[in-house]
Each structure stands twice: as C-alpha cells, then as structure tokens.
Amino acid sequence: MTLLSVEGLSIRTADGHTLVRDFALDVNPGEIVGIVGESGSGKTMTALSLLGLLPAGVSVACGDASLSGRPFLRDGRVCERPNATMIFQNPTAALNPTMKIEAQLIRLLTFLGKRRGTGRRGRRARAEALLESVGIHEPRAVLRRYPHQLSGGMNQRVMVAMAVAAEPSLLIADEPTTGLDVTVQAQILELIRSTVASRGIGVLFVSHDMGVIAQTCRRVAVMYHGELREFADVDDVFHAPRDAYTEELLASTLEQPSER
Amino acid sequence: MTPIDNALRGNVAGRMRPGDSFAYAAFGVLAVLIAMGVVVPLLYGDGDVAMKTQGLLPPSWEHPFGTDRYGRDIFLRSMAAVRIDVTLGFAVALSVLVFGSIVGALSATFGRTVDMVIMRITDVFLAFPAVVLALIITASLGKSAWFAAIAVAIAYTPPMVRLSRSKALEIRSADYVAAGRLSGASTVGLAFRHVLPNAVKYPFVQSTLVASWAILDFAALSFLGVGVQPPTPEWGSMIAEGVGDILLGSWWPSFFPGSMILLSAASFQIIGDWLDRRLR
Amino acid sequence: MLRSGLARSGIAVVGVVGVAVLIFFITRLLPGDPARVAAGQYATDAQVEQLRRQYGLDQPVLVQFGRYMVDFFRLDLGTSIRTGQPVTDELLTRLPATVELGLLALLIAVVLGVGLGVLAAVHRHRVVDKIIQLLVVFASAAAVFWIALLAIYLFVNEWGVFTSPIGRLPRGYAPPDPVTGFYVVDALLAGDLETAGAALRTLLFPAMLLGLHASPSIVKIVRSSTIRALESDYARTSRSFGYPPGSILFHDGLRNALLPVITNIGLVAGFVLAGGNVLIEQLYAWPGIGQYAYDSLQENDLFALRGYVILIGVTYILLNIVLELAYRRADPRVAVAEGR
C-alpha cells in the first residue's frame, strides 16, 4: 500500500502566478523518494504545501493528498493534519535563537506528551536519549547550548531528533544537507537512511543535486518551472532520461560532481 | 479557525493588498491644503485685521472655523498659516536632505579620521530629542520664526547624516565604485558621481518624515513662544492663543489650527511610508 | 566583559563631555547674546553690560569655557538669572515629579505599544492592522500640546472625569512626607491610602497623554519585529510540529520580537522625559523640570534652560549605556559574541 500519494497539486500566489502545476507523486513505506530540480523550480513550495506551511500570499489552488490511506488534502483544502514532520535547509535558522536546545526539546516533548496523554515526567532524560539516538555523543553539552553556538550539522541532527520524536509516518527533508560540508553531509544522509531503515517511515527528499539524490533515493521526481517532468526509478532517469531537461540537469551535475 | 490561528499559519486567505489609497488621499489633502493656502488669502485676506465681528463666535456658515477672541476669522488665519507651516515643512525637509546627504556621503568617502569626527559629533547631537535641541538653539539665537526654522533644520540634520552615510557605505563597497577607483577617479568625483545619487533614495524617504516632524516641532516652538510671534497667523501660536478660551468652553480657536497640523503632518507621514514601500 | 565595560564607560564619558561642549557652543558661540536675551528687549545698554559682568560674559570665550567645564565637572550648572538659585539644586528638587510622571508614562507607552504592535502583527495586512497603523500615524502626527488641551477640555470641563490639572495633588490634599519624592509611593509608605489614590488619579491624566504620545514608535517596532519572528524559519518549524498558536506567539513571536524594544526604550524614555514633557508639564501645572524649562524660557533665563538641556542629554547617554547592558543580558547571541 502506498504511504503518501499526491495528485493534481497546484500552488498559486495571491497575485495569480502559478508556482507548481499539476504535481503528482507517491511514496511507499520505508522508501526515500527524491524531488530534484533547479533553483526556483518549486520544490520547496511543494514540500511546504503538504504540511500547510506555505508562506503568506501563497496557497494551494487544487489537488488531493493522502497519507496511510487517510486523505489530508481534498481539492486544495487541508482537511486534517497529516502525521508528517519536516526538516529544513539552514537548520540553524530553523531553531529558535532565544531558547536553549533543551528548552526546545522539552517544549516539543511536553506538546507531544499532552497529545498522547503520556506524562511530563522524564522529559529531560528522553531529550538526552533522543539526541543520542541521532548520534550526538555528548547530549548534555548540546542541551545546554543555544542553536547559534552549535555547528549547522549539529543543529540538523537536533532537527532530525525532533522530527523523529513526533513519530511521524512521513519525513519531509527539504535540502537538509545544502550548505553543510561534505563529511557532515554524508553523516546526515546516513542518519536519514538509518532512521528510515529502523522505523520503516517514508521520506520525501528534496534536493537540487542529482548526485545526492542518486546516493539516497530509489525513485525521483524531476521538476522544472513548477512542472513535473519525470517520475521514475533513479537508475532509469540516470541512464535513459526521457526528458530533455532531465538530461541537461544530469549533464550539469556530472560536470561538477563534487561541488556539494 | 480563529483569526489568530489563521495568521499564525502564515497562509492567509483574503489578505488586503497594501493599498495605495491612503497615499493618494494624503497627496490629495496636501494639494488641497496648499491650494487653499494660496487662493483663500488672495480672495478673502488673511484674517489678520480684526473684523467688525464679535469675538469667539462658534463655527457657522459665515465663519466655518468660528472667530477668535479678537473677532478674527479662524478659517482665514488657518489658511494663511499654510504659507508658513507647510512651506516650512518643505524647506526644512529639503535643506536637511541636501545638507545631510552631502555631509553623510563625504563622511563615508573621506578617510577614517574625518568619518570618526563627524560620527562623534552626530552622536552628541543624537543625545537630545530634536525638539529640545531646537528649543535651546532658538532660545540662544533669539525668538523669531527664522531662527526656529533654522533650529529645527539643524536638529534633524545629524540623523540624516548618519542615514546617508550608512547607505553610502553600503554602496561604496559595491563593485562599480571599486572599478572607478581602479580607473583612477578622484575621491571627490566618486562621492558626487556614484555615492551621492545612489545613497539619496533612503534619505529622500526620510525627508518626507522630517517634513512631518518639522511641522510638529515648529508648531511646538511657536506654542512655547519662541517661534512665530503673534499676530502672524501660525498654527502653533494660534493654539497657544486659544488656551485661555478652550478652558472657558470655546474649543474652536485651538481645535482647528491643531487639526490643520494633524492633517498636514499625517499626510507627510503617510506619503513617507508609501514611498518607503514603493522604493524598496 | 570587564574590558568592554571599561570601553563603554569611556564612550559614556566622551558623550557626556560632548554634551557639555555642544551646549556651550550653542549658547555662547552662536551669534546670540545671552545677556541681551536675559535683560529683555527694552533694557538699556548699561543694564545689559551689568548683567554681562555679573555672569562673567565679558571674559574671553576661552576663559568662560574653562570655567564652565570646571563647574560642569563639579556638577555645578550655574546660577539661574530668574531666581538667583543654583540651577543644579533647582533641577534636583523638581526631578522626582518628572521621573514619577515619566515612569508611569513609559509604562503606559510600553503596554500600549507592545499590545497594539502584537495585535497588528497577528492580523498583519488585514483590517485590524490597517486601523492600528492609521491610529499610529494620527497619534504621531498630532501635536501633543493640542491633544492635551483637547483632553483637558473634554475630560475635565465637559465630562468631569478628572479634576482640574493644577499640579501633583488636587486641592485640599497635603503632600506626603518626602521619602522617594514620588507622591504615590510616599503616601503609600505613610499609610495614607486616600492621598495615594488622589495622587495616582492626578498623575494618570498627564501620564496617559505622554504615554500615548510616545507609543507610536513602539507599535511600529513591535509590529515589524513580531511579523519577522512569526514569519521566521523557526516559527515555521513550530508550525510544522503543530504547536498551538498561543505557544508560537509567545515563544517564537514575543520572545524574539521584544529584544529590539529594549534598545528602543532609550529613545522613547528620552522622548517621555524631555520631548513632550515641557509642553505637558506646562499645561498640567506639573512641578517638574519641564515646567522649570518652560518658566526659564518665558523669562529668558538661558542659564537655567541650559542646565535643563544638559541634564536631558546626560541622562539620555547614561540611560542608553544601561539599556545596552540589559540588551546584552537578554539576547544570548550578543552575549556569546562577547565571549561571556
């Protein structure tokens, strides 16, 4: 059974520009599906629209989406909260600069505890365990820090920990490694892969880098100017691109393979 | 969903687009005010000579704003005051703009020492609210409309210097200035050809706000008795003349000049905010 | 920390000296003649000459400047021409009245400014926001003395909500024993609830106007910084977890939006203490330093006025040093950059 299915998704601005047109894709449980495309092609807007996070002035015009068989987007209208979480590009900005990591984790755990009816006890220990589970060796030191005191890679680990803590069935990752240096990038990718393996959740992985997509995903959706050009196995896309644009994108990636 | 919920979601349907209607209204008000300030005194005089009418007549068809305690028509005086107050707003804004931008651009262009000296001097000026600075300057020079106008202009120049300096510094680091340097352009030439025009946009917006503040502060100085001296019609001093009357129940001698200040100062501010959005 | 503290006090000293020098420059070197101003329009040359000698204005400018600076460092702001009393003493006795009024006004301005600013930010680009923005424009475009005058007319004469503004207490009340100099506090300390209430009611009226007058700049800052915070990446993260709106508004919005307010309060405080103060205190017969400045102005007492202006400038500089330290404590990012 498919985990996430999206059909006919269009995103429009208040002043009438269409940013994404008739987008569709599906994700199976335990699968990492990529969305690739050049800058400005609408990848982020697509990802944000699924969680109702579009910026002011941008909205879903039409489309349906469901997660684990439960529709959460019907004809462009959000009808319930999908059980999905998201990690973002620029993790340092994605964390509240005036709160220590500990406070942010406790805030999340308290909120989740209330929703699930579990108690407030042991939140600090759970916060530590969470950080350990994403490969942070000194969780206590990290808990005491503010986001700007940590590296981007460390903050992204914290974000992954938070996203996983909510026990989602789908994780959306919007360029989670862009701007991080190569070794850290590899570590974060490995973390996402192992999370998928151990929890069996699906991941929607957004990137503009064909190389990263090839390492991470089985299937990939190629976007260009807000349109879905191709949605197929990575291998097929690589070896026999059906679309002229995909070919171009591949060529540009292969020219400078180690850029990111 | 509650409105707060909606707003926090950041995905707001049915938003109002930042309308230009306020700005057009402000331009309209200002234009009408200026036109009346020119035409009304030409047709009906400036109400300075006490008429044969009674004092403190409430507003009526004949005297739309009523008459003051000397039987002078408040409408005619308020319109005559446009010539002083609005002109002053423009004049102060213009001189602050010109002088402030030039000093700011020079400060950003000449070396570190000049820059530091100018910045320390503006620091000291900025330790005072403008109206207090204008007050002490006018009091030292002597009570007169001219001195008050000069004082207000001086008080608003230092913030303008800082603003145009910081904009000039941003632009100075831009590539084409560096290119000019390489091709051997002189420092003064650079300041005037590249830095000044590009640095003038934000100061220009600021100057419309200065016009608004200048009208308010100038009226305050006149109200305090150091600006325009009676019987010359000016909004601030007209309000001051009406203080005794309003406490005895005649509100119109102070009310109408004050609403003229409100209208003109608000117009300049709305225009300033609008320009700020447009030029960004 | 110690190093930067020293540097900052260095800047403060330079600023304070700068204030003194600037005011000397304005009052002595501009083409005006304080003796002529003080003596009045109709004084004879001999009278002017006599005043000039009396206040040392016949000395070379440099000598005058030296004397002025020495006096300044001894906290001696000269002698009032009008009353013959030391200006420093006169200002200090009037300071509590102004500070009491200013603090309440500041409180009102902050509450009003933050409240309206947040409201406008939450309803950004909608009708509520438009209305608040229009109110802000009108509040900052109305002459404060005009509003005060209309308020007195309406609230006192027409509706009788407040008693006639004749100082810090209504008729028939004796001032409480001075401890802090704040009438409300002193009356409470003396256990005199009735006087405290009367003092508070009298204080409230001018404080409301002064607060209203000072609030527009706070509304603007709070609105834009709250919008920035609510549209930030970290607020988006919070929305992605589905946190309730109140939590987002408080933890992500307010927490980050109020930092710029701290630095700006210096400006607002200067405004409250001095900007509208001369006008308000005069209209409300409030016996503070603003009224002192007004009286000195009316009687051409340049020395007293000069003392007032210097006090304002020095207060402003010291206040800003304190606020900068507060900001450093409040914002973890700055604190870390300093290596604390």
Ligand SMILES: Nc1ncnc2c1ncn2[C@@H]1O[C@H](COP(=O)(O)OP(=O)(O)OP(=O)(O)O)[C@@H](O)[C@H]1O
């Ligand atoms: N707040 C907004 N309002 C209107 N249009 C926007 C807004 N934000 C982005 N856009 C537009 O939407 C389009 C798609 O942007 P999006 O961020 O989804 O691209 P992207 O594929 O994620 O690119 P990148 O690789 O740079 O992240 C762009 O053309 C952009 O200009």
Ligand SMILES: [Mg+2]
């Ligand atoms: Mg993107």
